[in-house]
Amino acid sequence: DVKVTQSSRYLVKRTGEKVFLECVQDMDHENMFWYRQDPGLGLRLIYFSYDVKMKEKGDIPEGYSVSREKKERFSLILESASTNQTSMYLCASNRGIDTGELFFGEGSRLTVL
Amino acid sequence: KNQVEQSPQSLIILEGKNCTLQCNYTVSPFSNLRWYKQDTGRGPVSLTIMTFSENTKSNGRYTATLDADTKQSSLHITASQLSDSASYICVVSLNAGNMLTFGGGTRLMVKP
Numbered sequence A: 001d002v003k004v005t006q007s008s009r010y011l012v013k014r015t016g017e018k019v020f021l022e023c024v025q026d027m028d029h030e031n032m033f034w035y036r037q038d039p040g041l042g043l044r045l046i047y048f049s050y051d052v053k054m055k056e057k058g059d060i061p062e063g064y065s066v067s068r069e070k071k072e073r074f075s076l077i078l079e080s081a082s083t084n085q086t087s088m089y090l091c092a093s094n095r096g097i098d099t100g101e102l103f104f105g106e107g108s109r110l111t112v113l
Numbered sequence B: 001k002n003q004v005e006q007s008p009q010s011l012i013i014l015e016g017k018n019c020t021l022q023c024n025y026t027v028s029p030f031s032n033l034r035w036y037k038q039d040t041g042r043g044p045v046s047l048t049i050m051t052f053s054e055n056t057k058s059n060g061r062y063t064a065t066l067d068a069d070t071k072q073s074s075l076h077i078t079a080s081q082l083s084d085s086a087s088y089i090c091v092v093s094l095n096a097g098n099m100l101t102f103g104g105g106t107r108l109m110v111k112p
Helices: none
Strands: A004-006 A010-013 A019-025 A031-038 A042-049 A065-070 A073-078 A087-094 A108-112 B004-007 B010-014 B019-025 B030-038 B045-051 B056-059 B062-067 B072-077 B086-094 B100-102 B106-111
Touching (some): A004 A087, A010 A019, A019 A031, A019 A108, A031 A073, A042 A065, A042 A073, A042 B100, B010 B019, B019 B030, B019 B086, B030 B062, B045 B056, B045 B072
Parallel strands (some): B010 B106
Antiparallel strands (some): A019 A073, A031 A042, A031 A087, A065 A073, A087 A108, B019 B072, B030 B045, B030 B086, B056 B062, B086 B106
C-alpha cells in the first residue's frame, strides 16, 4: 500500500521556535510538495522539489525553507515560527509531470502560540 | 489569473439523497481536472481525473462531468452515505508540468 507519512500529526510551538516537519514517501516518486491548508483559502503551495537537492518556491514560500537530501524525504522548516503560521500542513508526492495524481500525507496540524 | 471556484462552500443533505457539487475554472491551457475527497483530519484522496476530451467519468456512486467549452465540472453523488461527509476539492492542472490550481473545496455533511 503506497504511503506518504508525516512525522507529526499535531504540534504546539512557541513564537520564535524552529520547527521541522518531516515527510517520507515509499513510492519512489520524483516530486514532493508542501502545502498549507487554511479555512476559506484552500491548499496553497509552499515549496516543491522535483529531484534530490532541488527545490522550487511555490506561491507562499516566505518564512519557510525546505530540504531534500534523499529522494524519499522532504522536510519543511520554519526558522522562526510565528502565529500566522498556525495551520494544517500537507505533504504530497507524485511521479513525473503527466496526469500527476497527488498522494497526500495525513497532515500536520501546527499551532504557534 | 488562473482560478478555480467551487460551489457551494458547504452543503447538508440527508442520507440517501443525491447532490451535485460545482467547479468552475479559468485555468488555461488546461490539461486535466481532478476531484479529491478529504475526510476530516486526513489528507485528500483522488476520486476521478478528467482530461480535455472526456465528458463524464464514474467511480462508484461518484460521477464527474466536464464541459471544457464552458470550463465547468460537476461531481454528482448518488444515494449519499454518512461516509460521504467530507470536503471535496477540485484541482485543475495546467498543460505544463506540475502546475496545479486548487479550488477552495465544498464541505459536505450527510445527516442520518
